Amino acid sequence: MADVQARMRRLGMSRRTEEAYLGWIRRFILANGKRHPRDLGAREVEAFLTRLAMDGNVAPSTQNQALSGLLFMYREVLGIELPWMDDIRRAKRPQRLPVVLSREEVQALLDELGGLAWLMASLLYGSGLRLMECVRLRVKDLDFVRGEVTVRQGKGGKDRRTMLPARLREPLQVQVREVRRVHQRDLAAGFGEVWMPDALSRKYLGAAREFGWQYVFPAPRRSCDPRSGLIRRHHMDESVLQRAVKAAVRRAGIDKPATCHTLRHSFATHLLEAGYDIRTIQELLGHKDVATTQIYTHVLNRGGAGVLSPLDR
Incomplete structure (x- = not known):
């Protein structure tokens, strides 16, 4: 986690983004029996996101935030660029009209x-x-x-x-x-x-x-x-x-x-x-x-x- 945090601060990412990404990476590791992310792949990432949607009933934007955090860890920290990363589809956000007051x-x-x-x-x-x-x-x-x-x-x-x-x-x-x-x-x-x-x-x-x-x-x-x-x-x-x-x-x-x-x-x-x-x-x-x-x-x-x-x- 220290490596992830150091990389984000080096890139000048906001504190809120840092806290969100660290939280999702921590939850991903715990959900997979504390195995190192290097030993995990597309199947585990897809399963994690599916559990968020099915069991956690989280919004598409939350699913996409979790995916962004995991992809950041693989690409920016572990230096792993695997073909399956581009195949993971982001949850489709519904197009909603904004609430407007008169x-x-x-x-x-x-x-x-x-x-x-x-x-x-x-x-x-x-x-x-x-x-x-x-x-x-x-x-x-x-x-x-x-x-x-x-x-x-x-x-x-x-x-x-x-x-x-x-x-x-x-x-x-x-x-x-x-x-x-x-x-x-x-x-x-x-x-x-x-x-x-x-x-x-x-x-x-x-x-x-x-x-x-x-x-x-x-x-x-x-x-x-x-x-x-x-x-x-x-x-x-x-x-x-x-x-x-x-x-x-x-x-x-x-x-x-x-x-x-x-x-x-x-x-x-x-x-x-x-x-x-x-x-x-x-x-x-x-x-x-x-x-x-x-x-x-x-x-x-x-x-x-x-x-x-x-x-x-």
Whole structure:
């Protein structure tokens, strides 16, 4: 396991991916009587994935995550490239339409939130951010002059820019001033560092203590970094916003299974309804392929092709 972990860290893979892959590799080895993976092959991998589907009743995306972890171990760690690897078929993910809220439902949801939860949820809807993109925002990523938010290391490791809603400009400036006060207290106490991506902390000495690198939504308390052992102030735990949004959906009387990601879906759909170009929306969302963005054309109020039902004529 140490070799797998070292390889993933050398490749700069995220901590979440590291934990997920290690978990699946561990379960695969235990399911096969603790035999070494070199002694196992396609039959054992297929059997493991089948048990996940039949006995564990896991979703296709979970099966594919388990397969990705096992293939990473064979290819990247053990250096084994066998023909059977390409023959293993990934579980087919069902094509589902995204849950989208109306403008009135979005407003009702936001009205049930307050403080940081309202500000973060408003960013998800107003800028089209993913949940983790929001909680990982740094002070330097907010451009109040140009009205832009820069998303660093988004899905697929891509950077992008999206709009900063004018309505959120003042609340965000207030939040940044609060972050400055918290940072100054941390510095006075001998702390003030944040986690830096890749090797930037070694390349730019002292940058981890600079105000621009601080999180816009910091955690209420300092904590110990599990990898380095350093005491730092990390970003707010994403579960805080998830719980707040779930409770707000219930209080607002919204019957749809809405989550934080629903606000991003609503952002894209409402822009399409307003007549904005789908390529522009693709760039704002950070989609690699416009086909991913086109799914929102199926949930427009007027129908994907703007067809009017003959019953309504």
